[in-house]
Amino acid sequence: QLQLVESGGGLVQPGGSLRLSCEASGFSLDGYVVGWFRQAPGKEREALSCISSRITYANYADSVWGRFTIVRDNAKNSVYLQMNDLKPEDTAVYSCAAHPNPDPYVCTRLPPAGRYIHWGQGTQVTVSS
Numbered sequence: 001q002l003q004l005v006e007s008g009g010g011l012v013q014p015g016g017s018l019r020l021s022c023e024a025s026g027f028s029l030d031g032y033v034v035g036w037f038r039q040a041p042g043k044e045r046e047a048l049s050c051i052s053s054r055i056t057y058a059n060y061a062d063s064v065w066g067r068f069t070i071v072r073d074n075a076k077n078s079v080y081l082q083m084n085d086l087k088p089e090d091t092a093v094y095s096c097a098a099h100p101n102p103d104p105y106v107c108t109r110l111p112p113a114g115r116y117i118h119w120g121q122g123t124q125v126t127v128s129s
Contacts, residue, residue, distance in 0.1 A: 002026040002118055004096050009123030012086055016127070020081040022096030022120060029053070033101045034072060034079040037113060038092035038125075046092075050107035051079060059107040064090075086127045093122040 008020040022034065031053050039045040049070040051058045058070050069082040079096060097116035 004098060004118050004120035006094065006096055006120040006123040009094060009125045011126045011128065013129050014087055014127055016086050017082070017084045018086065018125060020083065020094055020096075020123060020125075021078055022080070023076070023078045024098065024118075025077075027118075028074075029072065029077050029079065029098060030074050031100055031102050032098040032118075033103075033106045033111065034070075034096060034098045035111060035116060036068075036070060036079075036081045036094060036096050038090075038094045039122075040089075040092040043092075045113055047110040047112065048094075049081060050110050052104050052107050053102060055104040057104055057107050059110055061110060083125070086125075088127050090125060090127050092125060094125050095122040096120045 003025045005023050035050040036048045037045050049060045051070045067085045072079045098118040099116045
């Protein structure tokens with residue numbers, strides 16, 4: 001069974017940090033582009049970040065640029081999202097997604113959600129004092 005499982009969400013105070021994990025099972029993430037998305041109540045799903053499979057080119061949405069970092073560890077079949085300087089407006093359900101694509105520059109523009117074929121179940125991140 002092909003699965004992506006996120007973990008690492010929780011409650012954090014403004015200015016704090018969290019690291020989200022996205023682990024694949026049933027398939028190898030090598031050769032897959034991986035993206036992180038979030039969706040807050042009443043809002044559309046937002047593409048946050050993307051990392052390619054080969055040269056690990058990464059890109060970010062303006063809303064998280066300079067605060068979030070995406071990293072992949074193919075040996076652990078996982079991708080991580082390090083989130084620093086969290087703000088209340090970062091509160092949302094965060095999901096990872098994967099799509100087979102060897103293009104090293106696929107993340108030059110953040111692919112939309114419809115490009116991805118594998119999705120995790122999401123993890124809640126709440127930023128509040």
